[in-house]
Amino acid sequence: MGRIQQAGKNIIFGYVSNFVILLMNFIQRTVFIMVLGRTLLGVNSIYTNVLNVLSLAELGIGTALNYSLYKPVANRDTEKIKSYMRFYKKAYLSIAVVITVVGIAISPFLKYILKNPGNYSIRDLTVYYFIFLFNTVITYFVAYKYSLTNAEQKNYIQTNVTTITKIITVLVQIIVLLVTRNFLFYLLAQSFVELAQKIFVSIYLNRMYPYLRDKNVQKLSEEETKVVATKTKALMLHKIGDVARLQTDTIIISSFVNVDTSGVVANYTYILTYVGNFVNIIFSSVISGFGNLVATESREKQYQVFKVYRFFACWLFGFGAVGFWHLLTPLIGGLWLDESWVIGSAVVTLITIDFYFKGGRSVLENFKIAAGLFEQDRYLPLIQGGLNLVLSIVLVQRIGVAGVYVGTLVSGLLANLIRPVIIYRVCFDRKAWGYFADSIRYLAVILGIAVINVPIRHLVMKETNLLTFGVMVIIISLIYNCVFFLVFHKTEEFAYLWDVAARKIPVLRKWERK
Numbered sequence: 001m002g003r004i005q006q007a008g009k010n011i012i013f014g015y016v017s018n019f020v021i022l023l024m025n026f027i028q029r030t031v032f033i034m035v036l037g038r039t040l041l042g043v044n045s046i047y048t049n050v051l052n053v054l055s056l057a058e059l060g061i062g063t064a065l066n067y068s069l070y071k072p073v074a075n076r077d078t079e080k081i082k083s084y085m086r087f088y089k090k091a092y093l094s095i096a097v098v099i100t101v102v103g104i105a106i107s108p109f110l111k112y113i114l115k116n117p118g119n120y121s122i123r124d125l126t127v128y129y130f131i132f133l134f135n136t137v138i139t140y141f142v143a144y145k146y147s148l149t150n151a152e153q154k155n156y157i158q159t160n161v162t163t164i165t166k167i168i169t170v171l172v173q174i175i176v177l178l179v180t181r182n183f184l185f186y187l188l189a190q191s192f193v194e195l196a197q198k199i200f201v202s203i204y205l206n207r208m209y210p211y212l213r214d215k216n217v218q219k220l221s222e223e224e225t226k227v228v229a230t231k232t233k234a235l236m237l238h239k240i241g242d243v244a245r246l247q248t249d250t251i252i253i254s255s256f257v258n259v260d261t262s263g264v265v266a267n268y269t270y271i272l273t274y275v276g277n278f279v280n281i282i283f284s285s286v287i288s289g290f291g292n293l294v295a296t297e298s299r300e301k302q303y304q305v306f307k308v309y310r311f312f313a314c315w316l317f318g319f320g321a322v323g324f325w326h327l328l329t330p331l332i333g334g335l336w337l338d339e340s341w342v343i344g345s346a347v348v349t350l351i352t353i354d355f356y357f358k359g360g361r362s363v364l365e366n367f368k369i370a371a372g373l374f375e376q377d378r379y380l381p382l383i384q385g386g387l388n389l390v391l392s393i394v395l396v397q398r399i400g401v402a403g404v405y406v407g408t409l410v411s412g413l414l415a416n417l418i419r420p421v422i423i424y425r426v427c428f429d430r431k432a433w434g435y436f437a438d439s440i441r442y443l444a445v446i447l448g449i450a451v452i453n454v455p456i457r458h459l460v461m462k463e464t465n466l467l468t469f470g471v472m473v474i475i476i477s478l479i480y481n482c483v484f485f486l487v488f489h490k491t492e493e494f495a496y497l498w499d500v501a502a503r504k505i506p507v508l509r510k511w512e513r514k
Helices: 003-058 061-074 078-113 122-141 143-151 155-180 183-208 222-246 249-256 259-284 287-296 299-336 345-371 380-399 401-426 433-460 466-488 492-504 506-510
Strands: none
Touching: 003 078, 003 122, 003 155, 003 183, 003 249, 003 259, 061 078, 061 143, 078 122, 078 143, 078 249, 122 143, 122 183, 143 155, 143 183, 155 183, 222 380, 222 401, 249 259, 249 380, 249 401, 259 299, 259 345, 299 345, 299 433, 299 466, 299 492, 345 401, 380 401, 401 433, 433 466, 466 492
């Protein structure tokens, strides 16, 4: 099966999975808020971020090894695959031990990041934390096996397992919540399902790849180990910086504002994340295909595909950003919850702008991973992480929650400016001026569409209800996509996308692009 077919299969399963997970999470979150309230919602969000910070122990070795697997998988070199997988297994078991030790060590400091936790004692909050820690640690006993399926461009296997597990987990947790109204039992229910899933996945993948159980496995050569180590060291810097920039917002809000506010903000980031995943599925599903492309095609071909990939990302992430900017607050404060769950318009603007630029960064990051470019910008994430922490901590004390997202936005933009230069120079042997010229064109069109919709929204949504919300969704969709089509339909990037779509949708073959 070719790259496009495998990517298509991954995308289809990814969309089904994301829709199901989004729906289940929405139901789960609504019941959670009704039963347990915003303080425990904030605790839930904070612990999730704390454990994401602890995952720093992984230090990028998974990404480095996934990259190393592309070639032996393409060559069907079973012995080499076995060697890498054995190395990967040992590394991840060590990581699990490190996370356990560090996680236990920081538990006495939880009281400093949980400001005003209401009536919940530190003892109870610590028990909750250890359950989160357990759920995180057990993932490392199976995660390394997914690297092989992903290297074979069979991402849908992990997607399907995640979807089924999520359905079972949410159903069990909702029942437990409604019956017991107890956060502890809610967390224990998740642990039980997650543990059962890990056991099943381990057995399933062992049967799928029986050679993984072979005792006779050659060690990686000193040169191969050195390559992995070099890329891991570079990725370690990326990991540290990314954690400092991406996983600390909720912790800073909880520490300097309060736990409840972190819960309120979490609803906005929750919707941005899960709806944004519909777009990310497309781009994450082709990473392994890009790895194959980089290994087998010319630089010119890589450049052409990258431009199409980037154009499509700007189109979709821009569409999401415009929609979120106009509709996030009416959705949360009007349709789903009430006005007490609304955050200021400045914060909404900042997080939606960051959403768009994050989409651009995902394109660069995915191509960079596929091409194995880990060393060239290894210090950039450290600079970003440090800048984010300094700006966020200083500004949150002066302008509140908005200050946290100023730090996130400003630090993120560094990658939007620096990584294109590296990729164009190393991968395409070109200057990046064309990239930035396209960036300005795309951004100008998206901002223009966002402004055009302001008076329309005020006219249509004088009152927020399902009808006016639905009408506004349709209006934004029509205006955005029609304008984008009119402006860019004569470009090479659009022509490529049209041809791909025409091969899948026969009726489009009858239409000629003007």
